[in-house]
Amino acid sequence: MSLPGRLSNKKEYALDRFFGYVFVVSAVLVSLVIFSIIVFVAKQGLQTFGDIGFLEFHLGTDWDPPYRFGALPFILGSLGVTFLAVVLGAPLGLAGAIFMAKIAPPRVRELMRPATDLFVGIPSVVYGWVGLTILVPFVAERTGGFGFGLLVAGVLLAVMILPTVISISEDALRAVPRRLEMASYALGATRWQTIFRVLIPAALPGLVTAVILGMARAIGETMAVAMLIGNVPQIAKSLLEPTSTLTAEIILNMGQTPFGSTWNNALFYMALTLLLVSMFLIILIRFVVQRRTYDG
Amino acid sequence: MDSRRVIDGLSTVLLWAAGFFIMGLLVFFLAYILGQGLPVLSLEFILSPSKEFEAGGGVGPQLFNTFYILFLSLLFSVPVGVGAGVYLAEYARPSRLTNLIRLSTECLATVPSIVIGLFGLIILVNIMGLGFTILGGAAALALLNLPVLVRVTEESLRAVPQTYREASLALGATRWQTVRRAVLPPALLGLVTGLTLVSGRAIGEAAVLIYTAGVSVSRHFPDLNPFVAGETLSVHLWYVRAEGLRPDADEIAAGTAALLILVVLAFNLLIGVPARIYQRRLLGKH
Amino acid sequence: MANKITVRNLNLFYGDTQALREVDLDIEQQQISALIGPSGCGKSTFLRVLNRMNDLIEGVRVDGQVLLDDEDVHGPEVDVVHLRKRVGMVFQRPNPFPMSVYDNVAYGPRIHGLKNKRRLDEIVENSLRDAALWEEVHDRLFRSALGLSGGQQQRLCIARLLAVEPEVLLMDEPSSALDPISTLKIEELLQELKKNYTIVIVTHNMQQAARVSDVTAFFLNGEIVESGKTDTLFTRPKDKRTEDYITGRFG
Numbered sequence: 049m050s051l052p053g054r055l056s057n058k059k060e061y062a063l064d065r066f067f068g069y070v071f072v073v074s075a076v077l078v079s080l081v082i083f084s085i086i087v088f089v090a091k092q093g094l095q096t097f098g099d100i101g102f103l104e105f106h107l108g109t110d111w112d113p114p115y116r117f118g119a120l121p122f123i124l125g126s127l128g129v130t131f132l133a134v135v136l137g138a139p140l141g142l143a144g145a146i147f148m149a150k151i152a153p154p155r156v157r158e159l160m161r162p163a164t165d166l167f168v169g170i171p172s173v174v175y176g177w178v179g180l181t182i183l184v185p186f187v188a189e190r191t192g193g194f195g196f197g198l199l200v201a202g203v204l205l206a207v208m209i210l211p212t213v214i215s216i217s218e219d220a221l222r223a224v225p226r227r228l229e230m231a232s233y234a235l236g237a238t239r240w241q242t243i244f245r246v247l248i249p250a251a252l253p254g255l256v257t258a259v260i261l262g263m264a265r266a267i268g269e270t271m272a273v274a275m276l277i278g279n280v281p282q283i284a285k286s287l288l289e290p291t292s293t294l295t296a297e298i299i300l301n302m303g304q305t306p307f308g309s310t311w312n313n314a315l316f317y318m319a320l321t322l323l324l325v326s327m328f329l330i331i332l333i334r335f336v337v338q339r340r341t342y343d344g
Numbered sequence: 345m346d347s348r349r350v351i352d353g354l355s356t357v358l359l360w361a362a363g364f365f366i367m368g369l370l371v372f373f374l375a376y377i378l379g380q381g382l383p384v385l386s387l388e389f390i391l392s393p394s395k396e397f398e399a400g401g402g403v404g405p406q407l408f409n410t411f412y413i414l415f416l417s418l419l420f421s422v423p424v425g426v427g428a429g430v431y432l433a434e435y436a437r438p439s440r441l442t443n444l445i446r447l448s449t450e451c452l453a454t455v456p457s458i459v460i461g462l463f464g465l466i467i468l469v470n471i472m473g474l475g476f477t478i479l480g481g482a483a484a485l486a487l488l489n490l491p492v493l494v495r496v497t498e499e500s501l502r503a504v505p506q507t508y509r510e511a512s513l514a515l516g517a518t519r520w521q522t523v524r525r526a527v528l529p530p531a532l533l534g535l536v537t538g539l540t541l542v543s544g545r546a547i548g549e550a551a552v553l554i555y556t557a558g559v560s561v562s563r564h565f566p567d568l569n570p571f572v573a574g575e576t577l578s579v580h581l582w583y584v585r586a587e588g589l590r591p592d593a594d595e596i597a598a599g600t601a602a603l604l605i606l607v608v609l610a611f612n613l614l615i616g617v618p619a620r621i622y623q624r625r626l627l628g629k630h
Numbered sequence: 631m632a633n634k635i636t637v638r639n640l641n642l643f644y645g646d647t648q649a650l651r652e653v654d655l656d657i658e659q660q661q662i663s664a665l666i667g668p669s670g671c672g673k674s675t676f677l678r679v680l681n682r683m684n685d686l687i688e689g690v691r692v693d694g695q696v697l698l699d700d701e702d703v704h705g706p707e708v709d710v711v712h713l714r715k716r717v718g719m720v721f722q723r724p725n726p727f728p729m730s731v732y733d734n735v736a737y738g739p740r741i742h743g744l745k746n747k748r749r750l751d752e753i754v755e756n757s758l759r760d761a762a763l764w765e766e767v768h769d770r771l772f773r774s775a776l777g778l779s780g781g782q783q784q785r786l787c788i789a790r791l792l793a794v795e796p797e798v799l800l801m802d803e804p805s806s807a808l809d810p811i812s813t814l815k816i817e818e819l820l821q822e823l824k825k826n827y828t829i830v831i832v833t834h835n836m837q838q839a840a841r842v843s844d845v846t847a848f849f850l851n852g853e854i855v856e857s858g859k860t861d862t863l864f865t866r867p868k869d870k871r872t873e874d875y876i877t878g879r880f881g
């Protein structure tokens with residue numbers, strides 16, 4: 049009448065132990081992946097400086113491989129599009145998040161949630177293609193130039209970082225305890241005063257995280273930028289002049305440079321730079337921005 | 345009049361405007377993409393092979409490669425990603441190792457996809473000498489999926505009430521039995537939702553694949569050999585524009601863009617809806 | 631009567647804070663022992679020592695002796711999973727799994743390796759009958775357990791526990807989240823169950839302790855102030871603090 053006892057459960061114990069190992073090993077594998085990425089990309093990229101000076105690469109403005117390797121135009125291009133994307137995209141995204149979290153009637157909100165997910169579902173080559181077929185001709189027509197450059201790339205990137213900014217900052221705003229808001233209303237504050245003086249300060253670490261992650265997305269974005277930036281290795285004197293970025297330079301030239309050549313190594317070094325910047329941003333979030341939550 | 349009121353009213357108007365502008369942008373994007381692309385989309389376009397220098401080619405092989413690479417990449421990344429997520433949610437105690445794993449997951453999640461593509465290029469093409477292959481593309485893509493899978497798994501498991509675990513353990517279940525029978529079933533909807541998210545992103549990915557899976561397709565179609573190069577839809581959209589050898593490049597690009605959007609949407613519907621129904625059954629709502 | 635569980639010099643710490651101090655208690659076979667005391671005095675903690683559910687909490691340290699049939703439950707040889715099969719637990723809030731009624735009851739037998747459909751059917755029916763729930767659910771066995779009322783859910787949890795044939799039932803305020811009628815049903819059920827099981831029940835309700843238990847232990851600040859036959863403890867308490875507590879003149 050009795051159930052199987054402890055001995056017949058041997059198999060279960062073995063399975064239990066086995067899966068315990070499987071899970072630990074999986075977790076360790078994930079860590080190994082990021083470490084090997086760093087190691088291999090760094091090993092390849094740092095060979096650049098056997099042939100070129102560190103300063104020449106970072107501060108030189110003349111990119112004419114295999115003779116000259118001044119990568120400053122790409123560095124400035126990457127910073128430029130990222131800056132534009134954040135300046136245009138972050139305020140809109142934050143406003144959208146506030147709208148969704150606190151203003152929109154439930155029906156509108158229920159509609160906007162999946163809608164912002166759809167933004168994520170649009171592939172970046174498709175964003176690039178839209179920019180190429182609408183934005184570039186539009187700008188070209190108004191300005192008499194070709195349309196390629198920081199402006200179109202930045203505007204499109206601003207749209208592309210919207211879903212990141214919106215979803216993370218909306219979560220942060222919703223996580224603010226209701227009683228804080230209530231306290232503010234009870235003191236006779238208007239809705240805007242409550243949002244501006246209570247909600248935003250309370251959610252600040254989350255909002256900053258949202259913007260930084262948007263920034264990380266913008267600086268690493270490749271396909272759309274490569275389609276819109278113009279791909280000319282020069283420092284842009286205006287927003288309408290074609291220039292290039294680290295990502296665009298990598299994707300366009302990786303295929304036509306022999307592995308191990310200085311030029312090829314330089315492209316890997318650019319990738320290493322992107323990798324380090326994105327990791328720096330994560331560490332910034334984790335050890336500076338998020339830490340402040342607990343101080344109140 | 346009270347200036348506080350004016351500012352309050354003004355801010356409300358502006359925030360509504362922001363909300364509408366964002367929705368308007370989305371509608372505009374979708375309408376434009378589908379409006380340009382749908383007229384191009386015919387069964388022939390979707391199924392027939394592409395042509396190099398003449399007009400009238402389709403995207404059949406690219407569509408096939410898109411799914412093939414997605415499938416293989418999930419085959420690699422789901423076991424490891426879900427395993428690591430289960431570890432973090434169910435097994436990990438606060439420790440240095442746990443912290444390190446968490447930090448590496450976050451870092452991996454923000455690594456630009458082009459960097460992952462280059463990593464794949466070093467390992468698969470240059471060190472292992474495989475050349476551009478479907479298998480290599482899938483492996484590199486798997487690395488991109490990995491951190492999202494870890495996060496989604498951990499989040500969905502954490503959303504399962506602690507009481508289920510206690511109840512199961514108190515009945516003499518082992519930890520693994522508890523995870524498999526009491527924790528995973530209610531977490532399934534979250535997992536599947538995460539999987540559609542990952543798949544949507546993978547379908548649209550190009551930067552990872554250009555230097556791992558390549559920009560050409562097999563002469564045979566459909567070709568299941570994972571050791572040949574395999575251009576996907578997204579890569580095709582990029583390549584068609586970049587080299588511009590085909591006279592009808594504009595139409596092909598428009599059609600490919602629309603097809604990509606439709607595939608992503610279909611994925612959400614095909615996987616997301618059954619999962620939701622399952623969840624409802626689980627919770628006893630009919 | 632024989633001791634099922636013997637506790638000696640039990641101390642338990644959550645990190646630096648001590649939750650149990652020098653606890654001694656004898657829990658007798660086929661009796662109902664009630665643990666009473668103000669909230670936060672360590673009743674749940676004590677209960678969770680008996681089947682080592684505290685192992686799941688970070689930073690718990692235990693010393694002292696807890697013997698189940700003369701075997702120390704903290705001994706190095708002890709198989710915790712098997713221990714929990716022998717010493718089962720019903721929680722304060724009903725916690726059925728989000729599965730059908732049938733699958734809930736069959737959960738335990740299945741994890742212990744039973745696959746035979748006919749035997750499972752049998753166990754499910756018997757357990758539900760023993761938990762006085764069969765009449766109410768026999769025509770909806772395959773619908774979600776989350777559709778049951780709170781009282782039914784708690785009896786389902788008891789049935790789920792009976793299905794693994796434990797020797798000891800630990801119950802942590804099993805009726806505190808229930809209405810009076812459900813509470814009454816559970817109390818009647820306990821009287822039936824005690825014929826076959828050793829039962830330890832935590833309750834904050836002194837009437838309940840007086841109604842259902844044979845032995846009562848009064849906890850205060852992690853210590854047992856007094857324990858003994860329920861009749862004696864409630865009518866002639868030895869300790870002043872016990873008297874204050876049971877007459878409601880406490881804190």
Ligand SMILES: Nc1ncnc2c1ncn2[C@@H]1O[C@H](COP(=O)(O)OP(=O)(O)O)[C@@H](O)[C@H]1O
Pocket residue numbers: 644649667668669670671672673674675676687
């Ligand atoms: N997980 C825990 N971590 C730290 N302290 C705990 C934990 N659980 C309970 N305690 C503390 O132990 C004491 C006893 O708690 P408990 O056993 O739940 O009391 P009771 O069930 O009698 O209300 C309380 O002071 C409580 O704060």
Ligand SMILES: [Mg+2]
Pocket residue numbers: 673674675
């Ligand atoms: Mg308690």
